Amino acid sequence: MSVLSGADAHLTPNYARFPVEFARGEGARLWDSDDVEYLDFLSGISVSSVGHCHPAVVAAIREQAAKLIHVGNLYYTEPMSRLAARLAECSLGGKVFFTNSGTEAVEAALKCARKARRGGTIVSLHGAFHGRTYGSLSATPQESKQAPFAPLVGGFVSVEATLDALSAVVSEQTAAVILEPIQGETGIHALGDELLGGARELCDATGATLIFDEVQTGLGRTGTRWAYEHSGVTPDLLCTAKALGGGLPIGALITGERHADTFAPGDHGSTFAGGPVVCAAANAVLDVLLDDALLERVSELGELLREGLAPLRHVVAVRGRGLMIAFDLDIDANAVSRRLLLERQLLVNATGPRTLRLLPPLVIGESEAIDALERIAAILETEA
Ligand SMILES: *Cc1c(COP(=O)(O)O)cnc(C)c1O
Numbered sequence: 001m002s003v004l005s006g007a008d009a010h011l012t013p014n015y016a017r018f019p020v021e022f023a024r025g026e027g028a029r030l031w032d033s034d035d036v037e038y039l040d041f042l043s044g045i046s047v048s049s050v051g052h053c054h055p056a057v058v059a060a061i062r063e064q065a066a067k068l069i070h071v072g073n074l075y076y077t078e079p080m081s082r083l084a085a086r087l088a089e090c091s092l093g094g095k096v097f098f099t100n101s102g103t104e105a106v107e108a109a110l111k112c113a114r115k116a117r118r119g120g121t122i123v124s125l126h127g128a129f130h131g132r133t134y135g136s137l138s139a140t141p142q143e144s145k146q147a148p149f150a151p152l153v154g155g156f157v158s159v160e161a162t163l164d165a166l167s168a169v170v171s172e173q174t175a176a177v178i179l180e181p182i183q184g185e186t187g188i189h190a191l192g193d194e195l196l197g198g199a200r201e202l203c204d205a206t207g208a209t210l211i212f213d214e215v216q217t218g219l220g221r222t223g224t225r226w227a228y229e230h231s232g233v234t235p236d237l238l239c240t241a242k243a244l245g246g247g248l249p250i251g252a253l254i255t256g257e258r259h260a261d262t263f264a265p266g267d268h269g270s271t272f273a274g275g276p277v278v279c280a281a282a283n284a285v286l287d288v289l290l291d292d293a294l295l296e297r298v299s300e301l302g303e304l305l306r307e308g309l310a311p312l313r314h315v316v317a318v319r320g321r322g323l324m325i326a327f328d329l330d331i332d333a334n335a336v337s338r339r340l341l342l343e344r345q346l347l348v349n350a351t352g353p354r355t356l357r358l359l360p361p362l363v364i365g366e367s368e369a370i371d372a373l374e375r376i377a378a379i380l381e382t383e384a
Helices: 003-008 055-067 078-089 102-116 134-138 143-149 163-169 193-206 276-289 292-309 333-344 366-381
Strands: 022-026 029-032 037-040 096-099 121-125 156-159 174-179 209-213 237-240 251-255 315-321 324-329 349-352 355-358
Touching (some): 037 366, 055 276, 078 251, 096 102, 102 174, 102 209, 102 237, 102 251, 121 163, 134 143, 156 163, 163 193, 193 209, 292 366, 333 349, 333 355, 333 366
Parallel strands (some): 121 156, 174 209
Antiparallel strands (some): 022 029, 237 251, 324 355, 349 355
């Protein structure tokens, strides 16, 4: 029995893992336990935006771990206070609640919006993904993810991602509208400025809270700090996570002024969240990602990749923004992603039976973008 099949004896079978065991990483490169080198164009699903083991992040973790690892949320630490100020300042200007994951950032947003309008309905959109815990899952209208775990949380409705559908349900009884400016897990579909602007107007007219889930799109992924900047539409609550800790688990709910003091002592909490080590790592991550030159390069390399993908054999559509890219194939995407990994050592991921997604580290250079295109072309050319 190999080490890999042995592992499955003790891991619950809820992930379809590939037969590769990774041992180390640097930038956009990974090495497996046989020291074979790979090019990572998935970043642990938009997590390793600064690349693997960024030296500044490693140094921040080492330094903080030797000073203080945990003290809890009954006290202050400098890394936490500094990170909160920086996150608020680069987005909605209100206050920050720290979490350990994306789904918890969404849970915090839902609870905040419900407290602001007691008993109100939460409205989400078809094609959304907001996480796996019960509140977030209740806002994730996908039959395969919800059905085995019913009954879900009450007071959630989902509608088609159109302004007409949204207008028909948002009222004075709505606590919140939650959406991803670009829907990531279901194949990278941008919602369009008209829909975002319309959602803003509906929330303003009814007093509902507008929540943007930027767990995947935030922190430079689309070529701006936040994806909402492209539309000019500002939410009341903003959820972030994936890239924030450089690979360590941290998320945050960021509020605007209106919700800055909605939570009172005792309303909500988390034992580990906002710990000094993850916050020190996140401060080092922000130093790298909140950089105009880097953001500009993200936009340029995204264009290069999209232009390079479009003419390839079997590619029927390409979409995305910055380094958040999907392309549709006229063949099985899972088989292609498996071949890319095992034959060309390129990490990508299939978001659907015919769709592949690229989320490379934001620190890649042009040569790595071209290298990835060549590996993808090589596989697609040999497919019938
Ligand atoms: C990944 C993701 C989540 C869930 O984040 P976890 O850290 O896995 O809980 C929520 N919303 C969006 C948009 C995501 O992409």
